[in-house]
Amino acid sequence: xxxxxxxxxxxxxxxxxxxxxxxxxxxxxxxxxxxxxxxxxxxxxxxxxxxxxxxxxxxxxxxxxxxxxxxxxxxxxxxxxxxxxxxxxxxxxxxxxxxxxxxxxxxxxxxxxxxxxxxxxxxxxxxxxxxxxxxxxxxxxxxxxxxxxxxxxxxxxxxxxxxxxxxxxxxxxxxxxxxxxxxxxxxxxxxxxxxxxxxxxxxxxxxxxxxxxxxxxxxxxxxxxxxxxxxxxxxxxxxxxxxxxxxxxxxxxxxxxxxxxxxxxxxxxxxxxxxxxxxxxxxxxxxxxxxxxxxxxxxxxxxxxxxxxxxxxxxxxxxxxxxxxxxxxxxxxxxxxxxxxxxxxxxxxxxxxxxxxxxxxxxxxxxxxxxxxxxxxxxxxxxxxxxxxxxxxxxxxxxxxxxxxxxxxxxxxxxxxxxxxxxxxxxxxxxxxxxxxxxxxxxxxxxxxxxxxxxxxxxxxxxxxxxxxxxxxxxxxxxxxxxxxxxxxxxxx
Numbered sequence: 001x002x003x004x005x006x007x008x009x010x011x012x013x014x015x016x017x018x019x020x021x022x023x024x025x026x027x028x029x030x031x032x033x034x035x036x037x038x039x040x041x042x043x044x045x046x047x048x049x050x051x052x053x054x055x056x057x058x059x060x061x062x063x064x065x066x067x068x069x070x071x072x073x074x075x076x077x078x079x080x081x082x083x084x085x086x087x088x089x090x091x092x093x094x095x096x097x098x099x100x101x102x103x104x105x106x107x108x109x110x111x112x113x114x115x116x117x118x119x120x121x122x123x124x125x126x127x128x129x130x131x132x133x134x135x136x137x138x139x140x141x142x143x144x145x146x147x148x149x150x151x152x153x154x155x156x157x158x159x160x161x162x163x164x165x166x167x168x169x170x171x172x173x174x175x176x177x178x179x180x181x182x183x184x185x186x187x188x189x190x191x192x193x194x195x196x197x198x199x200x201x202x203x204x205x206x207x208x209x210x211x212x213x214x215x216x217x218x219x220x221x222x223x224x225x226x227x228x229x230x231x232x233x234x235x236x237x238x239x240x241x242x243x244x245x246x247x248x249x250x251x252x253x254x255x256x257x258x259x260x261x262x263x264x265x266x267x268x269x270x271x272x273x274x275x276x277x278x279x280x281x282x283x284x285x286x287x288x289x290x291x292x293x294x295x296x297x298x299x300x301x302x303x304x305x306x307x308x309x310x311x312x313x314x315x316x317x318x319x320x321x322x323x324x325x326x327x328x329x330x331x332x333x334x335x336x337x338x339x340x341x342x343x344x345x346x347x348x349x350x351x352x353x354x355x356x357x358x359x360x361x362x363x364x365x366x367x368x369x370x371x372x373x374x375x376x377x378x379x380x381x382x383x384x385x386x387x388x389x390x391x392x393x394x395x396x397x398x399x400x401x402x403x404x405x406x407x408x409x410x411x412x413x414x415x416x417x418x419x420x421x422x423x424x425x426x427x428x429x430x431x432x433x434x435x436x437x438x439x440x441x442x443x444x445x446x447x448x449x450x451x452x453x454x455x456x457x458x459x460x461x462x463x464x465x466x467x468x469x470x471x472x473x474x475x476x477x478x479x480x481x482x483x484x485x486x487x488x489x490x491x492x493x
Contacts, residue, residue, distance in 0.1 A: 149180015216240025354390030362389030
């Protein structure tokens, strides 16, 4: 806005008010009034000039226009820089920062997408090798034998989706390896001195064997809550090809030949595994279905399973005469608050093979217990009791434990020791002399002892020297003591 700042003199004022200069000069009173008005107008003019100066100083249109032009130029430079993905030292700093953030987001995007895709997926891999020497008294030709074999396992767990309130998962296991089993062994009750041996009859020993060991689906449904996390109990339903011993006859101190005992009688209940009453295929796997109740709150669990037996274990026949097993278990705290688990179970196999080579029903019951009794020592026991059938042995007792290396500052190491008693059955004792595979008068029981020391080299690698003794092999009172000495190497993650 343009303003007029013309000075108002006393004469001009008199003209504005209609008074002539002569009149103002002749009248003293009027002259005083005009003077006062002139002074006031002068003050107003000075104030007006001051305000206009301040306004001009604040506005400075030229400076504002320059600033606008500078901002527009900077915006154009930023837009030009952002049109290119390259980072240059001549571009605005803001563009450099934005590009760096964008590149970081692009770089981490695939990783985040992969992490989301892999959520709920887990894998376990282990590869073990065993070199074992069997004394001459353990072979029919009277010559000692040293064998070397290896076995690998890959397990993969995948999300199985939700059904109602339940959460499912798929599990797959592949097993592969080469030999490791002794040849021409004398009759034993124990199934193997090296339970890690893995071979297929149709595959030459110089070739690698491989099978799809397990493939099953499990649905876990919470009880007393809408989600599994925090639920006091759950129901588990499992179906597919599986290892029955994953779900029955478990034991916290004697259940894994890759890290603990190698002799088969200490891996599972001797009547079921070494005695053959579990009815699985030659690798220990079979199709089946399992239903279980598990309460984490009170430590109780109950399960029943139906598994293929005989030809059904290899999907050869219909599922008409399954191996049936039921188990009840309880987890407790004892010996000053240490965990222990106690299991009792019973089974029936309508088509288990007896000592005479004929298939008939075999039934029995068993106990599996493990109890930690101190910071370093865990003890275990198993008992098997055959009720009917033609088994070579119908009573089995195993006891032992593992001592960690805390006392000698090797806390991840383990010293394992165990003893087994396998009593020959009455029917076998009466017929053993006439049986082709046996041919002697059996009496009493076979006894097995094993000791190992697991030396943990690092988180993934362990070396385990192992020594076994078999007394009265196959309940043959005239048999000499058999020894099996070896070392196992295991890589696992």
